[in-house]
Amino acid sequence: DVKVTQSSRYLVKRTGEKVFLECVQDMDHENMFWYRQDPGLGLRLIYFSYDVKMKEKGDIPEGYSVSREKKERFSLILESASTNQTSMYLCASSPAPGDQPQHFGDGTRLSIL
């Protein structure tokens, strides 16, 4: 079974802090993704990566950056956390090419105070 592990289920941080969300997958997948989920808005893509050190902006990249130094690990960084970044964050991975499903982690519920 594919395992996507997010480092924290719940996280509380303060406004202005730099926040790191970590995601690790164990299936040698090329593609990795970060989404945020808000009620009534579904899942929205923040960034994705299709190879080590490669990244692409998704629909809502503002205020976020990512890092992929190793194939199995994809980090989401909130450079200076703000209250409007309080949300559920979901990491996913998939193999190339395009008809394979994305496999998700359990999510990190992040609160910015």
Place this chain on the structure above:
Amino acid sequence: AQKITQTQPGMFVQEKEAVTLDCTYDTSDPSYGLFWYKQPSSGEMIFLIYQGSYDQQNATEGRYSLNFQKARKSANLVISASQLGDSAMYFCAMRVLFGNEKLTFGTGTRLTIIP
């Protein structure tokens, strides 16, 4: 750009009845895939079923089937003989098959099964 529309924010269904969750999509690309995911209250996203745009038959996986009507651009999920454990959020999503790997999600339907 792709768009997914789920018009049912919430549904209540009696246990053991069949349920249909609606999904319509919009894309100008001829090659795409449609996915359904289930999200229980615990938060994880569980992949349920996949339909490719060129697939001739509707996809089925156990109690799940996908009613794919290409001309109408709809990809409804049908759950037969619903169970209490089916209570969850359900998301429809699509991806263009020969572009980037991005999934576009709908806003979801919250399904509640009543005993």
